[in-house]
Amino acid sequence: MNFFDLFGTWLAAGLTVAILSFLYRDNPLYKFAEHIYVGASAAFWVVIFWYSDVKPMLIDRALDPQYPLGEKLILLIPTIFGIMMLLRWFPKVAWISRWPIAFTVGMAAGLALTATVQGYIVPQIKATLFPVVVITKDPLISLWRSLMNIFVIFGVFTTILYFYFSKEHTGLLKVGSRIGIIFIMVGFGASFGYTIMARISLLIGRIYFLLHSWLGVID
Amino acid sequence: MKREVPLAITFITGVLLVVAFFVPHPPLGDLQQRFQIWYSIVAGFTFLLGLDSLVKHHLKKIQHRRSGWGFSVALLISFFTTLILGFYSWFVFSSPYDLRAPFQWLYTSVILPLQATMFALLAFFIASAAYRAFRARNLAASLLLVSAGIVMLGRVPIGKAIWSGLPVISDWIMNYPQMAAKRGILMGTYLGAIAMSLRIILGMERTYLT
Numbered sequence: 001m002n003f004f005d006l007f008g009t010w011l012a013a014g015l016t017v018a019i020l021s022f023l024y025r026d027n028p029l030y031k032f033a034e035h036i037y038v039g040a041s042a043a044f045w046v047v048i049f050w051y052s053d054v055k056p057m058l059i060d061r062a063l064d065p066q067y068p069l070g071e072k073l074i075l076l077i078p079t080i081f082g083i084m085m086l087l088r089w090f091p092k093v094a095w096i097s098r099w100p101i102a103f104t105v106g107m108a109a110g111l112a113l114t115a116t117v118q119g120y121i122v123p124q125i126k127a128t129l130f131p132v133v134v135i136t137k138d139p140l141i142s143l144w145r146s147l148m149n150i151f152v153i154f155g156v157f158t159t160i161l162y163f164y165f166s167k168e169h170t171g172l173l174k175v176g177s178r179i180g181i182i183f184i185m186v187g188f189g190a191s192f193g194y195t196i197m198a199r200i201s202l203l204i205g206r207i208y209f210l211l212h213s214w215l216g217v218i219d
Numbered sequence: 220m221k222r223e224v225p226l227a228i229t230f231i232t233g234v235l236l237v238v239a240f241f242v243p244h245p246p247l248g249d250l251q252q253r254f255q256i257w258y259s260i261v262a263g264f265t266f267l268l269g270l271d272s273l274v275k276h277h278l279k280k281i282q283h284r285r286s287g288w289g290f291s292v293a294l295l296i297s298f299f300t301t302l303i304l305g306f307y308s309w310f311v312f313s314s315p316y317d318l319r320a321p322f323q324w325l326y327t328s329v330i331l332p333l334q335a336t337m338f339a340l341l342a343f344f345i346a347s348a349a350y351r352a353f354r355a356r357n358l359a360a361s362l363l364l365v366s367a368g369i370v371m372l373g374r375v376p377i378g379k380a381i382w383s384g385l386p387v388i389s390d391w392i393m394n395y396p397q398m399a400a401k402r403g404i405l406m407g408t409y410l411g412a413i414a415m416s417l418r419i420i421l422g423m424e425r426t427y428l429t
Contacts, residue, residue: 004324007328008324008327008328009328011328011329012327012328012329012331012332013332015329015332015333015336016332016333016336019333019336019337019340020336020340022340023340023343028290031287031290032290032293033333034290034337035290035291035293035294035297036293036294036297036329036333037297037330037333037334037337038273038294039273039293039294039295039296039297039298039301040297040298040300040301040325040329040330040333041330041333041334042269042270042273042298043270043297043298043299043300043301043302043305044301044305044325044326044330045266046266046267046270046302046305047301047302047305047306047309047315047322048305048315049262049263049266050263050266051305051309051314051315051316053259053260053262053263054259054260054263057256057259057260058260058263074253075260077257078256078257078258078260078261079260081257081260081261081264082260082261082263082264082265083264085261085264085265085268086264086267086268088268089268089271095220095221098221098224098225098428099224099225099228100261100264101225101427101428102224102225102226102228102229102232102427102428103228103229103232103257103258103261104258104261104262105229105419105427106228106229106230106231106232106233106236106419106420107232107233107236107254107255107257107258108416109229109232109233109415109416109417109419109420110232110233110234110235110236110237110254110416110420111236111251112412112413112415112416113233113236113237113413113416113417113420114236114237114240115240116409116412116413116416117409117413118240120405120409121406121409121410121413124402124405124406124409125406127402128402148395151395151396151399152395152398152399152402153399154399155395155396155398155399155400155402155403156399156402156403156406157403158403159399159400159402159403159404159407160403160406160407162403163403163404163407180403181359182358182359182362183396183399183400183403184400184403184404185359185360185362185363185366186362186363186366186392186396186397186400187366187396187397187398187399187400187401187404188363188400189362189363189364189365189366189367189370190366190367190370190392190393190396190397191397191401192345192349192363192367192370193366193367193368193369193370193371193374194370194374194393195345196342196345196346196349196367196371197370197371197374197375199338199339199341199342199345200339200342202335202336202338202339202342203339203340203342205335205339206332206335206336206339209332
């Protein structure tokens with residue numbers, strides 16, 4: 001192990017312990033590590049974003065002599081929008097930054113209208129259109145699958161009913177939305193349990209790092 | 220100029236994207252991809268605004284010796300060190316992703332452990348919040364508690380050791396009721412997103428201009 005690897009391990013271990021110290025209570029060590037994290041990640045994402053997105057999409061194309069002149073001129077539009085965004089630094093002309101914001105909002109709205117329907121709503125509906133009668137060689141499996149398909153369709157329908165606020169929840173709608181809340185609660189509980197387990201596995205990873213890579217007390 | 224032009228830009232951009240979706244031929248065919256590139260370029264500049272705001276905030280804190288200013292010094296040092304190492308790796312090693320680059324070392328020694336530990340720490344806080352929220356006071360809270368408990372136990376060896384049926388029930392919950400609820404919620408969310416997009420394009424929703 002060279003010096004930088006060793007130093008890196010000690011640094012990572014120190015920062016890990018500093019963050020975990022918050023379990024005792026808020027303390028300067030934790031705050032120090034927290035501030036280091038904010039500073040390092042902000043700069044990290046800038047470098048990554050400019051290298052992965054802005055460089056290939058703007059800088060490389062603008063500097064490439066083979067890239068068509070017309071396309072280069074078109075690239076001036078987002079560049080000007082970007083510069084307009086920076087006009088927020090000058091209060092007198094800060095209002096101009098609303099133009100690129102309007103472009104990004106319009107783009108997000110335009111994409112949401114089309115891509116959401118095509119990429120999310122239609123596939124979700126398609127995935128819910130199960131056959132309610134499944135026939136296999138085993139009648140028990142057929143019955144189970146049929147019941148489960150009906151169960152999922154019923155669950156999706158009642159969950160949507162719960163979020164239907166255009167009519168007062170009375171009568172049949174009330175019954176439907178009550179069943180919907182049962183599905184929602186089971187779903188939230190399961191998602192919660194799943195999230196906790198993901199976090200626990202991260203914690204195990206950090207503890208393993210401390211005991212294995214840093215202290216070397218376990219294999 | 221201050222309100223009408225942004226509203227017009229939003230309307231034109233939104234409508235053009237919708238039209239381009241239904242008319243996938245030149246000159247509109249590649250509009251979606253082109254706008255996404257433009258979006259990334261604009262976002263690159265927006266990052267600079269964010270950084271400026273972060274640096275200014277902490278510089279002011281240091282200048283006025285406000286409480287915790289020492290932490291701001293640590294933040295600025297880590298910020299500029301990462302930035303310098305990032306651009307150094309980019310120009311000297313041709314890529315910040317190069318495994319020999321100091322930027323990668325910084326990522327594995329500082330950012331990765333901090334990020335993973337920060338998220339791991341959340342396990343304790345979620346659990347403590349859950350203790351308060353999940354107390355079986357009514358049917359809904361009880362369902363939440365039971366399904367969370369089964370899914371957690373069903374995902375670890377101790378769950379199987381307690382009862383071999385736990386992983387099976389855990390999988391059933393994930394594959395049927397959880398999926399049904401998630402699907403219903405997602406459909407509702409997406410329909411809401413569509414309604415909001417329409418309001419934005421038609422200029423009925425203008426909060427982004429304030």
